[in-house]
Each structure stands twice: as C-alpha cells, then as structure tokens.
Amino acid sequence: MVCGGFTCSKNSLCVLNLLYIMVSLLLIGTAAWGIGFGLISSLRVVGVAVAVGILLFIIALVGLIGAIKHHQVLLFFYMIILFVIFVVQFSVSCASLALNKEQQNELLEVGWNHTRSAQSDIEKHLNCCGFNSFSKNSTSICAASCFQSLDCPTCASIIEKHAEEVLRVVGGIGFFFSFTEILGVWLTYRYRNQKDPRANPSAFL
Structure with a gap:
C-alpha cells in the first residue's frame, strides 16, 4: 500500500507516539538519576520534571491506543490536546529564541528568586554564591566550596555566560518538537477520516 493510506497513517502515528513515550521515560529517568547521584535535591524541581514526564506519557499512550484501535473519541x-501543546510550546520556543541579553538576565533573576529550594544545588555545582551579590554576614548559607574563600563569584556571572547558548538550544529543541506535534495533529486528523480496509466497506469509521 502506498504511503498515505490507512496502514501508513496508522504506523506513522504509532511510531510518533512511541517516540513521545521514550522521551517521557527519559525525562522521568533523568529526574531519578539526578536524585540518585545527588545532582538534584529540590523536590519541587524533581516533581515538575516527573509531572511533565507522566503527562507526556499519558498523552502518548492515549494517542497510541487510539491509533491501534482507530478509536474516534480518543483520537479526537x-x-x-496535541494542538494546544503545539501552540504553547511553539510560542515559548519563539520567545526563547527572541530574548535579548537584558531580557535574559531579568528572566534568570526571576527564575532564581522562584527556585529557592534549588539554589543550593546551583551554588554547589557551579561553585558560586548568591545571584548578583552575597555577604558572608548573611543568615543564608552558601553550599559552594568557595564559600570560605574571599573570591567566590556570584552565580549570575557564571549563568549569564551560558544563558544565551542554553536558551538557543532549549528554544531550538522546543521548536523542533513543536513541528512533530503539528505533524501528529495532521496525521491524527487524516487517520480519523480514513476507512479501515479490513472493516465493513459500508461502515464509515
């Protein structure tokens, strides 16, 4: 059967959802690996990563079951859901790629202030203290090994060096996956309106 037929659409949709399942398991596994090796101690960060992984896994499972059974409601x-995710992810990816240096710094500072539970992990692994400034007389305790020395850099000076590259990579990956999502929407729409050649020819599935 030529590509574009019922079987080709079904197989393509199954492969796409298997890819999403692998990505979701990789995301959950990475969070677990981070905890196991002591790279991540923040339960909030781990919780977000696991929640996104589980959500992606459920969505992909729904798509896979719908594709195998040609189930109209599940496919709809x-x-x-895939179209909504595409719109959000495409918008975020474009915003990440379009941010200038000043906007990047503002975004990093907001992110730093809203992830207090992960700040010690960042300080420890980047060997820095505070975001823009840090005082030894402060009640806060820095987890970096350079805390006892006099030349401990701020985390902003280290993060900002790589922020543009990281945002470009994250934006590029998000941009790529957003097109796989719109491909999934198109395949699902096409597959829903195709007839199963093995079914009753007079029945519209």
Whole structure:
C-alpha cells in the first residue's frame, strides 16, 4: 500500500507516539538519576520534571491506543490536546529564541528568586554564591566550596555566560518538537477520516 493510506497513517502515528513515550521515560529517568547521584535535591524541581514526564506519557499512550484501535473519541481528544501543546510550546520556543541579553538576565533573576529550594544545588555545582551579590554576614548559607574563600563569584556571572547558548538550544529543541506535534495533529486528523480496509466497506469509521 502506498504511503498515505490507512496502514501508513496508522504506523506513522504509532511510531510518533512511541517516540513521545521514550522521551517521557527519559525525562522521568533523568529526574531519578539526578536524585540518585545527588545532582538534584529540590523536590519541587524533581516533581515538575516527573509531572511533565507522566503527562507526556499519558498523552502518548492515549494517542497510541487510539491509533491501534482507530478509536474516534480518543483520537479526537488526542488531536485537541496535541494542538494546544503545539501552540504553547511553539510560542515559548519563539520567545526563547527572541530574548535579548537584558531580557535574559531579568528572566534568570526571576527564575532564581522562584527556585529557592534549588539554589543550593546551583551554588554547589557551579561553585558560586548568591545571584548578583552575597555577604558572608548573611543568615543564608552558601553550599559552594568557595564559600570560605574571599573570591567566590556570584552565580549570575557564571549563568549569564551560558544563558544565551542554553536558551538557543532549549528554544531550538522546543521548536523542533513543536513541528512533530503539528505533524501528529495532521496525521491524527487524516487517520480519523480514513476507512479501515479490513472493516465493513459500508461502515464509515
């Protein structure tokens, strides 16, 4: 059967959802690996990573079951959810790629202030203290090994060096996956309106 037929659409949709399942398991596994090796101690960061992984796994599972069974309701909800994710992810990716230096610094500072539970992990692994400034007389305790020395750099000076590259990579990856999502929406729409050649020819599935 030529590509574009019922079987080709079904197999393509199954492969795409298997890819999403692998990505979701990788995301959950990375969070678990980070905890196991002591790279991440913040339960909030781990919780977000695991929640996103589980959500992606459920969505991909719905799409996979819908594709295998040619289930109209599951495919419809899968298509709608995937389109919403595409819009959000495409917007975030474009914003990440379009940020200038000043906007990047503001975004990093906001992120730093809202991740207090992960600040000690960042300080420890980047060997820095505070974001823009840090005082030894402060009640806060820095987890970096350079805390006892007099030349401990701020985390902003280290993070800002790599922020543009990281945002470009994250934006590029998000941009790529957003196109796989719109491909999934198109495949699902097409697959829903195709007839199963093994079914009753007079039945519209």
